[in-house]
Amino acid sequence: MAQAADPDRAPHAKADVSTAMRLEAFGFRIVAGFARLLPLDVASALSGAIWRAIAPWLRRDKRAMKQIAMALPEIPAQERRQIINRMWRNLGRNFGEAFHLDRINADPARISLKASSETLDRLRTLDKLVVVSLHSGNWEVASLAFAQATSIPVTGIYQRLKNPIVDADVVAMRQRFYPLGLFPKGKDALVKMIRTVKNGAAAALLADLRDYRGVNVSFFGHPAPSSTIPAIISLSQDAPILIGRVIRKAGVYFYCEFELMHFEPTGDRDKDVVALTAQIQVQFEHWIREYPDQWMWAHRRWG
Numbered sequence: 001m002a003q004a005a006d007p008d009r010a011p012h013a014k015a016d017v018s019t020a021m022r023l024e025a026f027g028f029r030i031v032a033g034f035a036r037l038l039p040l041d042v043a044s045a046l047s048g049a050i051w052r053a054i055a056p057w058l059r060r061d062k063r064a065m066k067q068i069a070m071a072l073p074e075i076p077a078q079e080r081r082q083i084i085n086r087m088w089r090n091l092g093r094n095f096g097e098a099f100h101l102d103r104i105n106a107d108p109a110r111i112s113l114k115a116s117s118e119t120l121d122r123l124r125t126l127d128k129l130v131v132v133s134l135h136s137g138n139w140e141v142a143s144l145a146f147a148q149a150t151s152i153p154v155t156g157i158y159q160r161l162k163n164p165i166v167d168a169d170v171v172a173m174r175q176r177f178y179p180l181g182l183f184p185k186g187k188d189a190l191v192k193m194i195r196t197v198k199n200g201a202a203a204a205l206l207a208d209l210r211d212y213r214g215v216n217v218s219f220f221g222h223p224a225p226s227s228t229i230p231a232i233i234s235l236s237q238d239a240p241i242l243i244g245r246v247i248r249k250a251g252v253y254f255y256c257e258f259e260l261m262h263f264e265p266t267g268d269r270d271k272d273v274v275a276l277t278a279q280i281q282v283q284f285e286h287w288i289r290e291y292p293d294q295w296m297w298a299h300r301r302w303g
Contacts, residue, residue, distance in 0.1 A: 017164060025165035032169070035099040043096040044252045051092025052085060055298075061088075064297040071220035072292065086293035090248060094138045097252060098173060104252065105144045105177070112249075113145050114257040119242075122260060123150045127200045128239045132230045134208035134284045135296035137246035137254055143177040143204060145246070145256035154202040155180035157189050157229075178204070190229055197237045205229060208284050210301050217278040220285055224302050231276035235265060243280065245287050248294060 035043045055061055064084045072080065097104065104110050115123075123129075129152055133142045146154060156178045161167035175182045180201055183189045193203040211227040219226065234241050244258040263279060265272045288295045 021163045021165060024163050025169070028163075028166050028169065032099050035096055040097070040100045040103050041252055043100060044093045045096075047096025048089040048093035051095065052089040055088040055092070056085065060298040063300060067301060068292070068297050070222065070302070072289075075292075083293045084297060087295070087297055090137070090294055091296065091298075093248070093252070094140070097138055098140065098170075101140060101144070101173060101177065104141065110253050111141060111145050111148070112253075112255040113148055114255050115149060115259065119258060119260050120149060122240075123152075123242070126150070126152065126240065128152075128197045128237060129202040130197065130230050130234045130239050130241045131202050131204040131244065132207050132241055132280055133204070133244045133246070134287065135206060135299070136287065136291065136294050137248040139206060139246055140174065140177075141246045141254050142244055142256055145254075145258070146202075146204070146242075146244070147177070149258060150202075152202045153179045154204050155193065155196045156182045157185055157193060157203070157205045158182050160184040160186075190232065193229070194233055194236060197233055197239050202242075203233055207280060208295075208301075209299055215274050215277055217274065217281050219281050219301065222302050224281070226277050226281055228273050228277050230280060231273045234263075234276065235269060235272055241276075241280070243283055247291055 035047070038046065061084065064087065065080065068075075068080050068084060069077070075083070129150075131142075131146060131154065133139055143154065143156065156174075158171070158174070161170060171182055180196055183192050193205075197203050205227075207227045207230050209227075210225050212225050214226045214228045216223040217226050218224070230241060233239060241261040241263070242258055243261050244256060246254050246256050248254055261279065261283075263272075263276050266275075
């Protein structure tokens with residue numbers, strides 16, 4: 001799908017690009033070019049070290065510490081500090097790896113897939129699917145692993161960046177792994193993804209962040225505004241939900257875990273949407289508790 005043909009991208013017209021944005025984009029492209037010159041493992045490690053050194057001094061670190069204390073009060077404060085430090089390193093690695101997704105994809109040894117034989121067998125029989133994941137490990141790797149598990153074409157949804165030039169560059173790096181295109185998050189995204197699934201394909205999205213257009217469900221014991229998009233698509237199109245996560249094993253090596261969710265609709269669409277959304281968040285919480293240092297605590301999740 002050509003970006004220029006997407007009406008959701010209209011606000012990113014050239015007239016909206018300021019000098020500051022152009023300078024920011026120039027800096028981004030310098031960083032991207034430098035990262036591409038480095039070997040994959042070096043780019044990942046260097047970026048991780050830089051983020052680990054700088055991020056604890058930034059404003060978002062306070063938010064991350066506040067949220068992990070609220071979610072995991074049973075963990076001692078010193079250990080929570082160490083978890084957040086490792087989180088920053090992981091996020092830094094993700095940034096460095098973003099410029100090398102093609103190289104990660106080209107090396108089968110870097111991604112191992114974990115799914116039951118029952119799940120894999122069923123995936124081969126499906127022609128429509130909703131794929132849901134969270135910001136764990138390097139979440140971009142999930143689309144690469146999904147391609148290993150099934151031949152179902154996939155489309156994705158993403159959060160558009162404020163800088164239209166950088167946004168276009170980032171989409172260009174990612175869209176090759178989404179054969180049916182990437183839709184920017186917005187009022188038309190749900191309609192487009194429903195149409196995609198209806199026509200026989202998979203819709204992939206991350207659903208662990210705050211979404212005021214969704215519903216409040218429990219997340220680590222606190223009400224959290226959560227996206228209902230996966231549930232709405234699944235229930236409206238009778239499409240199974242494949243829920244997955246990415247775990248960084250060491251360096252630039254990952255394993256990806258997928259499982260098909262079981263949910264029995266009651267026939268009350270509104271209640272079913274809430275119940276299925278809550279079920280997704282329960283699974284996310286379980287996974288985050290296993291590897292708290294690999295989840296993105298810095299993004300505002302509650303309230």
